[in-house]
Amino acid sequence: MHIIIAGAGNVGYYLAKQLAQEQHDIVLIDTDEERLQYVANHLDVATVHGNSTSFQILKEAFIDKTDLLICVTPAEETNLATAMIGKKLGAQRTISRISNTEFLGSEEKLDFRSLGIDSLICPATLAAREIKRLLREASLTETFEFDRGILSLVGIKVEEGDVLEGKTLKETASLNPDKDYIIVAILRDNKTIIPHGDTKIETNDLVYFVAEPTGVDRVYSMKKRARCRIRNIMIMGGSRTGLNAALKMEKVHRVKIIEKSREKCAKLAEQLSNTLVIHGDANDVELLEAEGIEDVDAFVAVTGNSETNIISCLMAKKHGVPKTIAMVENLDYIHLSQQIGVDTMINKKLIAANFISRYVRQGKIVSVAGIHGLEAEVVEFEVRDDSAICFQTLRDLDFPQGAVVGGVIRKGEGKTTTGDFTFQPNDRVVLLCELGVIKEVEKFF
Numbered sequence: 001m002h003i004i005i006a007g008a009g010n011v012g013y014y015l016a017k018q019l020a021q022e023q024h025d026i027v028l029i030d031t032d033e034e035r036l037q038y039v040a041n042h043l044d045v046a047t048v049h050g051n052s053t054s055f056q057i058l059k060e061a062f063i064d065k066t067d068l069l070i071c072v073t074p075a076e077e078t079n080l081a082t083a084m085i086g087k088k089l090g091a092q093r094t095i096s097r098i099s100n101t102e103f104l105g106s107e108e109k110l111d112f113r114s115l116g117i118d119s120l121i122c123p124a125t126l127a128a129r130e131i132k133r134l135l136r137e138a139s140l141t142e143t144f145e146f147d148r149g150i151l152s153l154v155g156i157k158v159e160e161g162d163v164l165e166g167k168t169l170k171e172t173a174s175l176n177p178d179k180d181y182i183i184v185a186i187l188r189d190n191k192t193i194i195p196h197g198d199t200k201i202e203t204n205d206l207v208y209f210v211a212e213p214t215g216v217d218r219v220y221s222m223k224k225r226a227r228c229r230i231r232n233i234m235i236m237g238g239s240r241t242g243l244n245a246a247l248k249m250e251k252v253h254r255v256k257i258i259e260k261s262r263e264k265c266a267k268l269a270e271q272l273s274n275t276l277v278i279h280g281d282a283n284d285v286e287l288l289e290a291e292g293i294e295d296v297d298a299f300v301a302v303t304g305n306s307e308t309n310i311i312s313c314l315m316a317k318k319h320g321v322p323k324t325i326a327m328v329e330n331l332d333y334i335h336l337s338q339q340i341g342v343d344t345m346i347n348k349k350l351i352a353a354n355f356i357s358r359y360v361r362q363g364k365i366v367s368v369a370g371i372h373g374l375e376a377e378v379v380e381f382e383v384r385d386d387s388a389i390c391f392q393t394l395r396d397l398d399f400p401q402g403a404v405v406g407g408v409i410r411k412g413e414g415k416t417t418t419g420d421f422t423f424q425p426n427d428r429v430v431l432l433c434e435l436g437v438i439k440e441v442e443k444f445f
Helices: 010-021 033-042 055-060 076-088 101-110 123-134 171-175 213-221 240-249 262-271 285-290 306-318 331-340 348-357 435-442
Strands: 002-006 025-030 046-049 068-071 094-097 119-121 142-146 151-157 181-188 191-193 206-211 232-236 254-259 275-279 298-301 323-327 344-346 365-370 376-382 403-410 413-416 428-434
Touching: 002 010, 002 076, 010 025, 010 033, 010 348, 010 435, 025 033, 033 046, 055 076, 068 076, 076 094, 101 123, 119 348, 123 142, 123 240, 123 323, 123 344, 123 348, 151 213, 151 403, 151 428, 181 213, 181 403, 206 213, 206 403, 206 428, 232 240, 232 306, 240 254, 240 262, 254 262, 262 275, 285 306, 298 306, 306 323, 306 331, 331 344, 331 348, 344 348, 376 435, 403 435, 428 435
Parallel strands: 002 025, 002 068, 025 046, 068 094, 094 119, 232 254, 232 298, 254 275, 298 323, 323 344
Antiparallel strands: 142 151, 151 206, 181 191, 181 206, 365 376, 376 428, 403 413, 403 428
């Protein structure tokens, strides 16, 4: 595919890096010459210096041959204008990043497609959705459901005393007599491991499973700590992400949001009907104690300062909060969560980039999930009659080493897969793929 990315910031850079690994033809446009030089030095992509709303600049990027135009500059107006102009000049599909959430609720009314914009994405809204997903269960570092839980991706951190500690995958087979889960990946010291039978699980490893519903319960039983359901949530920071997260969770959880700007507090109180809005500084330990930090099941820090978010989550951990999530701007911080004690660190630009990447996938893809800190994606493909994988047995397929089949959804039932499993038409196959091998895996579908 020929893909133009307008904006070489974090979202644009990460997307370009990801898509270049999959051998797409990428052109990055930006007004910052220094940033483009950095991109050229680190990635095998073409760059064009200039404003993406310029006809001439878009023509230099071969807009008339473009399969996908992705507009992710910092300016919402530039993104919208670029998408509209790009569509008129021949781009097959356009995506525009926005910050104004009002647009998302007015897509049908305004008919953005008629304007030349095929899809809108809002990083703050996507981040709020991600927070809601991560807060389903305190014991898990990662949870993603396929078809309402028929199959699930779950992740746990292995701690001293856990049953998995020090065992190879072969040795864990006795823990799984019903074969209702599969270990698909391990994150260790910032490195992604696709495990095999002799891979030994170590303390502090993040271990990821694809599991049937009974297998999810079995994974919980491997933790020494008792299972903890999340009911009380404290959010630090009344940013767009904080507001959207509270809106998504206040109907089913008890939510408190702490914001130090009195003006923001007044606006939050107007928009939130079932959330307690507290004016104060979340760095104030006495305030947190007075608001019952010891009784909180989850603490979410989403201020504009990454370091403040991390430190406040560590403070919450010290007060016994089972689950903490910190929003960070620096992508390098994502890996630190494994070492310093914050359960999960999220980056809204990375979430947006992972969301956009699904528009590029070939084959009949049902869903794509990025895993925080892991250089891999969980991809759900549908098997067609003419797919190379159809009627083939798993052990006979020459899958690349960086990919593992976790399970299949067939006729409304989730199944984990062993070597003798045979794929059939309409099966939905859940795989974990390292970023560099997704292109190879697509060929099977």
